[in-house]
Amino acid sequence: MNRTTVSLIAGVAALAAVTGFASMSEPQASGGDTAKTAAELPVERTSLLCPAPSTSDLAETAYTSFTPVTKGTGQSGRAELTAAGEEPAEGTTDGSGADGKEGGKKAKPVLTPKEPGKPVTGEASGAESPALVGTAEGRFAPGWAVQQTTEVEAGSGRGLLGTACSAPDTDFWFPGASTAKERTDYTHLTNPDDSAAVADIELYGKDGALKSTVGEGIKIPPHSSESVLLSTLIDEPQTNLTVHVTVRSGRVAAAVQAVDDALGGDWLAASAPPAGSLVLPGIPKDATSVRLVAFAPGDTDADLRVRLASPTGLITPAGHETVHVKAGMTAAVDLGDVTRGEAGSLVLTPTEKSAPVVAALRVVRGKGDKQETAFIPATGPVGARATAADNRSKGSTLSLVAPGRSAKVRVTASAGSGGGAAATKTYTIKGGTTQDVRLPVPSGLKGTYALTVEPLSGGPVHAARMLEAAEGGIPMFTVQTLPDDRGTVEVPDAEQDLSVLQR
Numbered sequence: 001m002n003r004t005t006v007s008l009i010a011g012v013a014a015l016a017a018v019t020g021f022a023s024m025s026e027p028q029a030s031g032g033d034t035a036k037t038a039a040e041l042p043v044e045r046t047s048l049l050c051p052a053p054s055t056s057d058l059a060e061t062a063y064t065s066f067t068p069v070t071k072g073t074g075q076s077g078r079a080e081l082t083a084a085g086e087e088p089a090e091g092t093t094d095g096s097g098a099d100g101k102e103g104g105k106k107a108k109p110v111l112t113p114k115e116p117g118k119p120v121t122g123e124a125s126g127a128e129s130p131a132l133v134g135t136a137e138g139r140f141a142p143g144w145a146v147q148q149t150t151e152v153e154a155g156s157g158r159g160l161l162g163t164a165c166s167a168p169d170t171d172f173w174f175p176g177a178s179t180a181k182e183r184t185d186y187t188h189l190t191n192p193d194d195s196a197a198v199a200d201i202e203l204y205g206k207d208g209a210l211k212s213t214v215g216e217g218i219k220i221p222p223h224s225s226e227s228v229l230l231s232t233l234i235d236e237p238q239t240n241l242t243v244h245v246t247v248r249s250g251r252v253a254a255a256v257q258a259v260d261d262a263l264g265g266d267w268l269a270a271s272a273p274p275a276g277s278l279v280l281p282g283i284p285k286d287a288t289s290v291r292l293v294a295f296a297p298g299d300t301d302a303d304l305r306v307r308l309a310s311p312t313g314l315i316t317p318a319g320h321e322t323v324h325v326k327a328g329m330t331a332a333v334d335l336g337d338v339t340r341g342e343a344g345s346l347v348l349t350p351t352e353k354s355a356p357v358v359a360a361l362r363v364v365r366g367k368g369d370k371q372e373t374a375f376i377p378a379t380g381p382v383g384a385r386a387t388a389a390d391n392r393s394k395g396s397t398l399s400l401v402a403p404g405r406s407a408k409v410r411v412t413a414s415a416g417s418g419g420g421a422a423a424t425k426t427y428t429i430k431g432g433t434t435q436d437v438r439l440p441v442p443s444g445l446k447g448t449y450a451l452t453v454e455p456l457s458g459g460p461v462h463a464a465r466m467l468e469a470a471e472g473g474i475p476m477f478t479v480q481t482l483p484d485d486r487g488t489v490e491v492p493d494a495e496q497d498l499s500v501l502q503r
Contacts, residue, residue: 039490040491042071044137045137050063056127056155061148062122062148062149081146083132113140130225135192147390151476159264161267162467164480172246175241177256180237192252198248199246199254200217202245202246204328206330211234215233242293263372268375269481271377279403290364292335292346295358303325304357306322313433325355359378360375372477377481382462388482396439400434402429402431403460405458407458407461408428409453410455413450418446423442425440466479
């Protein structure tokens with residue numbers, strides 16, 4: 001083998017391991033060729049970004065960072081979260097590889113995890129809390145998860161608002177947004193890199209695309225965050241909207257904060273990419289109102305079969321057997337109290353010819369003036385492993401759904417942030433059902449803990465975690481889905497793949 005080929009092999013392996021640019025592991029993928037020509041290695045660098053938590057002076061925000069213990073990572077590494085708009089502390093690196101030694105105000109980390117397997121927590125209060133930019137390297141990178149949970153007791157944004165801080169990307173779909181008079185929805189864009197990012201925000205209502213030039217060419221400075229009030233982008237209020245964020249240059253993390261004058265507020269995370277079939281897991285069993293919002297981004301209408309995965313099997317909600325989604329238009333269907341006191345997840349499949357769609361649920365708990373809202377976007381399967389940080393001794397519910405074949409799942413509760421020993425339980429989820437499982441709780445728990453979900457056998461599993469905290473009779477809650485943590489990358493056997501160069 002000549003020197004050029006050896007250099008290329010090393011370059012491909014390093015690129016995949018450090019940046020994660022190689023294809024991520026797909027638990028449902030098949031084919032012997034892939035197994036023979038690729039090895040799974042832990043990622044060596046991960047970026048996560050958290051939006052500015054609230055505009056309320058009453059906001060109290062908790063941050064929880066957790067990295068699962070992963071084989072093959074070595075002993076070195078570090079992770080930290082710093083305020084957006086500030087330079088990383090001297091001697092650290094950010095997500096783009098800058099060394100942070102020159103220029104700008106040096107940031108004091110908000111969170112600095114000490115070791116994988118144990119959560120670390122931080123807090124902020126008031127309306128001035130900034131967005132956060134975070135990077136994990138080495139043994140802290142694979143599966144790194146950060147949860148941002150904000151409680152607002154009264155006033156604008158009242159409720160429990162939670163979001164899993166997300167990785168930067170270039171394309172996001174948010175069905176379920178609104179510019180109705182009772183809603184105040186912002187799109188938050190956070191840039192982790194050294195150069196400015198430029199993004200466009202497109203809005204689609206029940207009649208199609210809504211004209212706006214204000215949402216074009218939004219500039220997000222380096223290491224900074226911008227929030228855009230959606231009602232300023234269009235002239236007429238729209239009750240049900242799909243927001244599409246695309247990035248022209250650079251990359252950003254995006255999330256929508258939705259606040260309702262009467263129903264409280266929460267974060268709307270991005271839907272899974274457009275697909276013919278979707279799963280929306282973890283509808284609370286006591287939901288009093290569930291609204292499905294879907295959008296077909298292509299040129300073809302979508303006809304979807306609507307089913308609820310209940311604890312006993314798949315059922316079709318009476319009067320809502322199917323939903324028709326016109327191409328380029330947002331469709332909304334009110335499903336009422338579809339769960340009827342039982343755990344449930346929505347499963348959408350094409351009735352005939354498949355057309356890709358994105359979707360999310362707006363879920364309401366409570367009645368009268370004691371109501372609270374959360375959102376559940378369509379999400380991918382757990383895959384190899386998924387994690388939810390910031391679980392408490394009370395008020396955490398894990399929902400697991402196996403939309404196809406039955407599955408066996410291992411759930412691990414980590415040590416507590418203030419002490420306690422990890423605990424593990426194994427569950428079997430029957431095909432076509434949703435189960436709210438009884439969580440393993442760390443013995444001697446102090447503080448918060450993380451949940452790690454790992455499928456062991458059977459079909460794909462989708463998961464969601466609900467946090468709740470009653471305040472003044474209001475059933476405050478928030479739901480986070482648990483897709484694959486993308487903690488490993490498939491690194492091709494470069495010697496075989498690049499052998500054509502040996503000429």
